């Protein structure tokens with residue numbers, strides 16, 4: 001089955017998931033959403049998969065924009081993997097509705113639990129727990145590949161009912177505020193002006209003034225800038241100087257910079 005996997009990522013969990021899935025499927029192309037929108041899906045492709053992190057109990061803005069213009073045939077097998085830190089909530093239900101409006105069916109949708117990269121609420125947790133999550137994710141990706149390979153249609157995975165109700169309401173409240181949430185970023189004295197933050201930002205939200213980053217208020221809150229800064233010089237609020245940074249251990253900076261250099 002010819003498959004195209006489109007991923008969005010801040011710290012590599014979703015890219016790693018997409019790569020593993022592609023390997024298990026055998027013949028899948030892996031493409032970044034930062035370089036293309038959903039209108040460029042190859043005509044006649046048999047299956048399209050979206051792999052992305054859950055942000056504030058829903059899909060990130062970029063993923064919604066991608067799905068809103070997804071130009072696949074109605075008979076294309078569409079599936080999604082929502083990579084999260086334990087609260088997938090109604091993310092995949094939201095995506096299913098968006099695709100439905102485009103006359104597409106989200107035939108299957110899976111949650112994968114990985115270490116959290118949401119640093120304002122703390123670091124990713126003990127290394128042993130991180131390893132446990134990644135090992136469990138690896139196994140689940142194998143099972144997902146088998147289901148996708150068989151083109152199974154099944155209800156999308158979601159959190160418990162009461163949680164979805166509350167968390168989806170919070171998602172609706174927070175969503176319009178996300179672009180300006182970058183007001184919380186600042187650099188401290190460790191910044192050496194290396195520019196990694198600007199390079200890894202998937203939405204070109206970082207300008208450069210006096211050799212320091214300046215956030216432009218069209219942030220997608222992927223947190224790539226703070227997590228990939230080699231000096232740990234970017235902070236968000238007051239607590240992050242004491243929190244460990246997180247990147248997926250098998251994803252390198254060059255995996256993201258290669259993708260993002262090619263943007264223009």
Ligand SMILES: Cc1cc2nc3c(=O)[nH]c(=O)nc-3n(C[C@H](O)[C@H](O)[C@H](O)COP(=O)(O)O)c2cc1C
Nearest residue numbers: 010011012013014053056057084085086087116117
């Ligand atoms: C802004 C933001 C919001 C997040 N919200 C959620 C959430 O609602 N539920 C959850 O389980 N994880 C949440 N997370 C954690 C990420 O979904 C998780 O760490 C994911 O694996 C990151 O994937 P990536 O490395 O591909 O960016 C959030 C992370 C960020 C940066």
